[in-house]
Amino acid sequence: MDRSELVELLSPEGLRLLDSLPPYEPASDVVKMVSDLRKAGHAPGLVSAVLSQSKLRAKAVPKFGEFASRMLFTEAGLEQATRLKVAALHAGRFAAAGLTRVADLGSGIGGDALALAAMDLIVTAVDADEVTAAIASFNLAPFPAATVVHSDAESFDLSECDAAWLDPARRTSGHSNTSRLNPEDYSPSLNFVFDLAKRLPIGVKLGPGHDRDQIPAEAEAQWISVNGALVEMGLWFGVLARDGIRRAALVLRPEGPAELTAAADSEDAAVVPLGEYLYEPDGAVIRARLIGDLARSLDAGMLSEGIAYLTAETVQHTPFATAFRVLDVLPFDEKKLRLALAERGIGTLEIKKRGVDIDPATLRTRLKLKGTTSATLILTRAAGHRVALLVERV
Numbered sequence: 001m002d003r004s005e006l007v008e009l010l011s012p013e014g015l016r017l018l019d020s021l022p023p024y025e026p027a028s029d030v031v032k033m034v035s036d037l038r039k040a041g042h043a044p045g046l047v048s049a050v051l052s053q054s055k056l057r058a059k060a061v062p063k064f065g066e067f068a069s070r071m072l073f074t075e076a077g078l079e080q081a082t083r084l085k086v087a088a089l090h091a092g093r094f095a096a097a098g099l100t101r102v103a104d105l106g107s108g109i110g111g112d113a114l115a116l117a118a119m120d121l122i123v124t125a126v127d128a129d130e131v132t133a134a135i136a137s138f139n140l141a142p143f144p145a146a147t148v149v150h151s152d153a154e155s156f157d158l159s160e161c162d163a164a165w166l167d168p169a170r171r172t173s174g175h176s177n178t179s180r181l182n183p184e185d186y187s188p189s190l191n192f193v194f195d196l197a198k199r200l201p202i203g204v205k206l207g208p209g210h211d212r213d214q215i216p217a218e219a220e221a222q223w224i225s226v227n228g229a230l231v232e233m234g235l236w237f238g239v240l241a242r243d244g245i246r247r248a249a250l251v252l253r254p255e256g257p258a259e260l261t262a263a264a265d266s267e268d269a270a271v272v273p274l275g276e277y278l279y280e281p282d283g284a285v286i287r288a289r290l291i292g293d294l295a296r297s298l299d300a301g302m303l304s305e306g307i308a309y310l311t312a313e314t315v316q317h318t319p320f321a322t323a324f325r326v327l328d329v330l331p332f333d334e335k336k337l338r339l340a341l342a343e344r345g346i347g348t349l350e351i352k353k354r355g356v357d358i359d360p361a362t363l364r365t366r367l368k369l370k371g372t373t374s375a376t377l378i379l380t381r382a383a384g385h386r387v388a389l390l391v392e393r394v
């Protein structure tokens with residue numbers, strides 16, 4: 001969205017038109033909608049802006065729920081925005097620590113600032129992009145204690161704030177591989193962020209796969225997954241970091257939240273022979289390197305050194321892993337595997353893999369599956385040797 005589109009959208013006519021549209025559906029006849037709106041006398045730029053916003057509002061529902069219908073978005077801002085339930089957890093840290101004046105540096109469309117303002121905190125949302133800052137102003141308008149400033153995060157005056165939240169954006173232009181970014185490849189830079197942590201209590205949102213070598217020793221690192229999808233790593237400093245906790249895995253599921261915490265990475269459990277059950281740890285547990293602690297809580301061991309599968313003779317319910325019953329150990333050879341699956345009439349196959357160089361989609365095609373039975377196949381290593389495990393979810 002450019003500045004002219006935003007001006008069209010924020011006009012009284014634009015907002016009325018946007019709110020009058022029916023909920024966006026993927027099967028909507030967009031061409032007909034454009035034609036109808038043009039026939040009604042609306043300018044082409046306005047029609048384009050409101051239809052784009054209608055689509056973004058529908059796309060935003062998984063993150064913002066019913067609030068999405070009253071917000072404005074940019075494509076990039078929505079992609080980077082924190083889910084509302086996760087943002088509420090962020091805001092809860094600031095409130096619990098007794099902090100009242102928070103700067104949201106690099107606020108984007110204002111997702112985290114919304115949650116902070118809803119906790120009755122005084123929030124200043126700061127973003128360097130003019131259009132994004134204007135959209136944040138619209139989204140935060142219902143909260144009198146929230147203000148938006150169009151400014152560079154690193155030059156913003158923090159003298160009136162007692163804490164800060166930061167969501168650094170990655171500068172990926174010109175990089176073919178962004179898995180190990182330099183601290184200066186972020187905006188604001190991580191050097192600025194970590195220097196700020198020496199002066200002010202702060203929380204920082206980073207990608208869940210962020211280089212662990214860049215985590216400061218004094219920070220609490222918390223990985224969060226939502227319904228099994230790993231969404232972020234949060235770093236907490238000062239009074240926002242919990243005493244004695246440096247590694248945490250928080251899983252948010254419909255039945256409620258659950259968390260594993262530790263003072264440091266946990267030592268892996270011993271490798272044991274394949275048992276009747278297999279556990280696949282949640283991604284938050286894996287990234288937090290708390291697999292060993294999870295294994296010991298389940299009376300389980302590692303299936304193979306360095307591979308995030310656990311095995312045990314008995315099964316226990318846990319929110320931190322998916323449990324499978326091992327039905328059979330099949331030949332790892334592709335031809336023999338095809339025959340074994342055909343004998344069982346398996347026509348639908350979920351393939352999971354760790355520790356082996358195989359593309360599941362390509363393998364599934366080559367297996368030429370036929371039949372009416374569904375199954376799950378795990379390709380991995382047991383005690384260092386490749387294995388193909390036919391399993392069912394517990």
